Structure formats: C-alpha cells, structure tokens
Amino acid sequence: MFYTIEELVQQADRDYQGNIAELMISTEIELSGRDRSEILSLMTRNLEVMKDSVQAGLSPEKSPTGLTGGDAAKLDAYIKKGKTLADSAVLGAARNAMAVNESNAKMGLVCATPTAGSAGCLPAVLTVAIEKLGLSESQQLDFLFTTGAFGLVIANNASISGAEGGCQAEVGAASAMAAAAITMAAGGTPFQASQAICFVLKNMLGLICDPVAGLVEVPCVKRNAMGASFALVAADMALAGITSAIPVDQVVDAMYQVGSAMPTAFRETAEGGLAATPKGKALAKEIFR
Numbered sequence: 001m002f003y004t005i006e007e008l009v010q011q012a013d014r015d016y017q018g019n020i021a022e023l024m025i026s027t028e029i030e031l032s033g034r035d036r037s038e039i040l041s042l043m044t045r046n047l048e049v050m051k052d053s054v055q056a057g058l059s060p061e062k063s064p065t066g067l068t069g070g071d072a073a074k075l076d077a078y079i080k081k082g083k084t085l086a087d088s089a090v091l092g093a094a095r096n097a098m099a100v101n102e103s104n105a106k107m108g109l110v111c112a113t114p115t116a117g118s119a120g121c122l123p124a125v126l127t128v129a130i131e132k133l134g135l136s137e138s139q140q141l142d143f144l145f146t147t148g149a150f151g152l153v154i155a156n157n158a159s160i161s162g163a164e165g166g167c168q169a170e171v172g173a174a175s176a177m178a179a180a181a182i183t184m185a186a187g188g189t190p191f192q193a194s195q196a197i198c199f200v201l202k203n204m205l206g207l208i209c210d211p212v213a214g215l216v217e218v219p220c221v222k223r224n225a226m227g228a229s230f231a232l233v234a235a236d237m238a239l240a241g242i243t244s245a246i247p248v249d250q251v252v253d254a255m256y257q258v259g260s261a262m263p264t265a266f267r268e269t270a271e272g273g274l275a276a277t278p279k280g281k282a283l284a285k286e287i288f289r
Contacts, residue, residue, distance in 0.1 A: 001027055005153050005197065005248045009190040018190055021142035024149040043141050049111045050100075050123035056108045057099025063106050065287050067217040072099035089128050090232055094225035097124035101221040114151050114160040117167075117209075117216040118174035120224035122147055125178035125231045129185050139185065146184050147177040150197060157249070158256035162209035162268040165259025167223060172204035172255065175227035179234040188239050198244035198251045199234035200227075205258050208266035210273025213284035219274055 002008040008020065016022045028039050058076055062069035075095040078084065084091055097120035104110045104119055113122040126143055129135055135143065151160065151173065159165035160173045179196035188196075204227070212218040244251065265272030274280050 005194050012190045020149050021145035024145040046111045053100045053103045053110045054096045057103035068105045068221050069102050090229045093124040093128045093228035096127050097224040097228040101224045105217045115170050117220050118170040121174035121227045122178045124228035129182050143181045146181040150180045151177045158252050166262050167209040168204045168207040171223045171227040175231045176200040179231035183235040183238050192238040194248045196234040196238040198248050201251050208273050209268040210275045212275045212280045213287050214270040
C-alpha cells in the first residue's frame with residue numbers, strides 16, 4: 001500500500017519494474033479482497049462505458065434543460081475541415097471530453113472518473129492515446145489502473161469533491177490523473193508521470209465549482225474539454241524532462257489547503273462565480289420555474 005505519490009513511485013520502481021498498473025492491481029486485491037480476474041473484469045466494464053459515452057455524446061441533441069448539447073458535434077465537424085489551429089490530438093481530447101459530459105447531461109451512462117462532473121477528462125485522453133499510441137486492450141486497462149493509483153492518493157490526501165475543494169478537486173484531479181496515465185502509456189517513467197500531475201494541479205489551483213442552476217452542465221462541459229487538453233500538454237512537458245520546483249505531494253497538499261480555504265459560495269453551492277451572474281440566475285429561474 002502507498003500513501004503518497006512519492007511512495008507510489010518508489011514502490012512501482014522497486015517492486016514492479018516501473019509498472020504502476022500492476023502495483024494498483026495488487027493494492028486493489030489487498031484492499032477489496034477481490035481476485036485479479038474479477039478486478040480486471042470490473043475495469044473492463046469501466047473501459048467499455050467510457051468508450052460508449054464518447055460516442056453517445058457526439059450528437060446535436062440538447063440536454064433536457066437545454067443548457068448543453070451539440071458542442072462536441074460542432075467541434076467534431078470543425079476538426080474534420082482540417083483547418084484547425086491546435087493539434088488534432090488536443091482538439092480530439094477536447095471534443096471527446098465534451099461528448100462525455102454532454103452525454104451525462106442527457107442522462108446517459110458515464111463512468112465517474114473520479115466524479116460525474118469530471119467524467120470527460122479521462123476517457124477523452126484515453127481515446128486519444130488509443131488512436132495516437134495504438135494501445136491494445138491490455139494497455140488500455142493499464143492506463144485506467146494507473147489513473148486509479150494516482151487518484152487514490154489525491155482522494156486520500158486532498159479531495160476529489162467539488163463541494164469540498166472546488167473544481168480544482170474534480171476537473172483538476174481528473175486531468176492530473178489522465179496526464180499521469182498518458183505519460184506512462186507513451187513510455188515515460190513513474191517519476192515523469194508524477195511531474196505531469198504537478199503541472200496540471202499547479203495550474204488549476206483555486207479553480208472554483210460554480211455550476212449554473214446547480215447542474216453539472218455550465219461551465220462543467222467546457223472545463224472538462226480544457227482539462228483534457230491540459231493533460232496532454234502536461235504529459236509532453238514531463239516527457240521532455242521538465243520537472244516541478246515543488247514536490248508532487250506538496251502540490252497535492254497545497255490543493256487541499258486552497259480547497260479548505262475556499263468560500264462555500266465557490267464550492268458547488270451555485271451561490272458564486274458564473275452561477276451568480278445575472279445570466280446564470282436567469283437560466284436557473286427559467287429551468288426551475
């Protein structure tokens with residue numbers, strides 16, 4: 001068992017030849033009492049749901065509230081024109097992240113990774129990794145177990161709840177987990193994966209949770225898109241050999257401290273930020289009239 005990211009990296013290097021996924025599977029066996037085959041079966045189901053949710057969200061259909069829906073399809077059409085400014089992998093991740101969260105808003109089935117509000121980041125980065133790196137199903141499962149290892153530490157030492165730590169704890173954690181996993185999938189080391197975590201979290205510190213009308217739609221859908229793109233950039237930075245001046249576990253602790261100090265208006269109460277703008281209030285009144 002590991003309690004910090006530093007311990008995670010050390011154990012993976014020492015006992016598992018740098019394979020974080022195998023470390024996580026062993027940890028899950030220890031914590032849950034399930035055998036390896038059952039754990040793999042459960043994760044395979046999560047993988048299926050993630051892929052399906054990306055496809056389900058690529059439609060022009062609006063959510064029941066009318067707040068979201070159709071933007072993933074718009075970005076998909078724009079990408080296909082071949083005249084984008086950003087790299088196709090970055091935009092593909094943004095599109096897929098929006099697709100998952102739009103599917104969630106339409107009452108579709110998603111895999112909370114680590115929450116429903118941040119469910120788009122990880123599948124988005126994973127699907128890009130599948131296409132760009134040619135990951136086999138076994139490697140895709142390793143990707144997910146790797147995210148779980150880092151997510152376990154973040155959840156235990158900081159938070160993955162918007163109500164507790166703001167959106168930095170949801171989209172921030174999800175994007176950091178995805179960044180670490182794609183770093184490993186691209187041939188990086190556990191240490192480099194930990195640095196990708198740093199880059200994402202340091203640049204999402206203080207991100208508030210301010211859902212309009214209290215619903216996981218605005219600004220959540222587009223925040224997932226941006227978070228997924230952050231993950232790819234952070235992974236590239238880590239793979240380039242760039243390191244964080246602040247140790248990773250201190251970055252996680254800083255996220256916890258910032259979340260704890262955040263006013264309740266900015267922690268999923270829909271009392272501050274975008275939710276408190278005149279338009280945000282008008283939308284809430286219209287939806288709940």
